[in-house]
Amino acid sequence: MNADIKMGQDECDALNRQAFNVGRVNTSCPSCSGFTHRRGFLTGLLGAGLFAGSEMTGGPLTGQAVAAEGVVNDSLLIDVHHHVFAPEYVKELESANLAEPPARKWSLNKSMEDMDKAGVSRALTSPTTPVASFGDAATRQRTARICNEYAAKLARDYPTRFGFFATLPMLDVQASLDEIAYSVDVLKANGIAMLTSYDGKWLGDTSFAPIMEEINRRKLVVYTHPSNPKCCSGLQSGIPGSTIEFATDTTRTITSLLFSGAAQKYTNIRFIFSHAGGTMPFLIERLTMLPTLNAEFGKKITPEQVLQIIRGFYYDTAQAAHPGALLSLLNLVDVSQVLFGTDFPYRTSLDHVQGLAKYGFSKDDLGAIRYKNVQKLLKI
Secondary structure, three states: OOOOOOOOHHHHHHHHHHHHHHHOOOOOOOOOOOOOOOOHHHHHHHHHHOOOOOOHHHOOOOOOHHHOOOOOOOOOOOOEEEEEEHHHHHHHHHHOOOOOHHHOOOHHHHHHHHHHEEEEEEEEEEEEOOOOOOHHHHHHHHHHHHHHHHHHHHHHHOOOOOOEEEEEOOHHHHHEEEEEEHHHHOOOOOEEEEEOOEEEEEOHHHHHHHHHHHHHHHHHHHEEOOOOOHHHOOOOOOOOOOOOOHHHHHHHHHHHHHHHHHHHHHOOOOEOHHHHHHHOOOOHHHHHHHHHHOOHHHHHEEEEEHHHHHHHHHEOOOOOOOHHHHHHHHHHHHHHHEEEEOOOOOOOHHHHHHHHHHHHOHHHHHHHHHHHHHHHOOOO
């Protein structure tokens, strides 16, 4: 670097901090421009407790303000983690005493208003836990069909605004195979939605093998959403499963896929894991050590293969558009594996637009997360 353009560290850090506070990347320093999200500066911000939120700027940024600040010029923004609740599905939840307030209060207008406020062009919709995993077999099959037909109707009525991931009654193998055929061939689903676990079984369980084999044959995308596993409900009074168990159950199902051999077998399935992979990035060293600690696992997979497979999965930003999650995830996987997600109605789209804007991504990386990666993945 030429001496006349080299900056002192203090001056560079000051410029970085100023840029971060308005949602920009510091382009004044040739030695760090566009790379502050990877190391150093943001690690310091993380240590100082500066997470995405209005506290960092003295007030919230609107979607328009983010664009005005020059964060990214791309107008497209595609959400892969957006929940909708078919009215008949809500009735099924209510009859089982499982309807939470966000489900009862959801409406299509609220979804579209939230998308418009943040500039979300299109949402890939899915219901959320417990979906088609409660009640008897008839209830599960009926619930899956209700959710899929409603989502397909949204996609037909608003073809530029919605697509969807189809729900399966996973505990019923033949019914799931039938639903795959109907949802993909007739309803034109963009992929399949699964929970991370069903009745104490994670996605690598052999009972799900026929379903996975069909999805692999069709080369479909599988979007996964965490659930509160059978083992771990009500462990601490007042602490909902979404606070701890959801992120951990994502890690459990990734582990199940890896060490059952399913991930190595079903190589045509492209998996999306919610919430930046849950606790998996933090626990990655423990996962890579397992093949050396357990001889049976070592016969199926090597530590190098563990990393290779994990780096080939996709991860969304829902409730993870902050340095605590992103620093860990992006030190493990390339930005090409990260997709924009919001978890609406449990969080807003604007929360996530703001969080990503403040993180310090380069324009190219932000554009990849906003829409380019998912366009390539889903061919939309």
